[in-house]
Amino acid sequence: MRELLFDSSFTAIDLETTGFDVNHSEVIEIAAVKVEGGVITETFSSLVNPGFFISQKIRELTGITNTMLVGKPPIHDILPDFLKFVNGDVIVAHNVEQDIRFLKKYLKGRFKVPALCTLKLSRKLVPGLVSYTLDSLADHFSISRERKHRALDDALTTAYLFLELLNLLWNNYGIGDYLSIKRLAKV
Numbered sequence: 001m002r003e004l005l006f007d008s009s010f011t012a013i014d015l016e017t018t019g020f021d022v023n024h025s026e027v028i029e030i031a032a033v034k035v036e037g038g039v040i041t042e043t044f045s046s047l048v049n050p051g052f053f054i055s056q057k058i059r060e061l062t063g064i065t066n067t068m069l070v071g072k073p074p075i076h077d078i079l080p081d082f083l084k085f086v087n088g089d090v091i092v093a094h095n096v097e098q099d100i101r102f103l104k105k106y107l108k109g110r111f112k113v114p115a116l117c118t119l120k121l122s123r124k125l126v127p128g129l130v131s132y133t134l135d136s137l138a139d140h141f142s143i144s145r146e147r148k149h150r151a152l153d154d155a156l157t158t159a160y161l162f163l164e165l166l167n168l169l170w171n172n173y174g175i176g177d178y179l180s181i182k183r184l185a186k187v
Helices: 056-062 075-086 096-106 118-125 134-140 151-173 178-186
Strands: 009-017 027-036 039-047 090-093 115-117
Touching: 009 075, 009 096, 009 151, 027 056, 027 075, 027 151, 039 075, 039 151, 075 096, 090 096, 090 151, 096 115, 115 118, 115 178, 118 134, 118 151, 118 178, 134 151, 151 178
Parallel strands: 009 090, 090 115
Antiparallel strands: 009 027, 027 039
16 A cells, blocks of 8 residues: 555645746745654744845745845755755645746756645645635635745645645545645646
């Protein structure tokens, strides 16, 4: 029998960036939340100096200021610790493809891990919602949030959301292993 994600570990991640275009934007915050046996066991979080001042729009969205980023390490200094923290786990993120694009940019394409997208899974498992933003899904599942658009808070919300989705997967489809979930998310 395949190992169920409830019984094993996965890592929820989130990145805050200076924009959506991977080629013209940089990471300003990175976070990961390790979940083992359905329990959050540790967290990783770091602000990242992008090498330039961030826009007013991004400051308003994230609450991250230029002052907060002064003296923080660049992404290349943080990635080794981040990768050690992830340690080959299944990665879970809301719109995971975008986060992976940024990571591959810095790792010159050398970032190959099993990954699941809570956005795609939510669309499949919770049809009929008006919105599938992380905020909307947190509200739908009554997941409390401290701050929005901060990497650690969003990674925590994503971890709790994925646990809710795992419950739905198990109850509705009798599945909970990575390969079965991946196949279902593609349908």
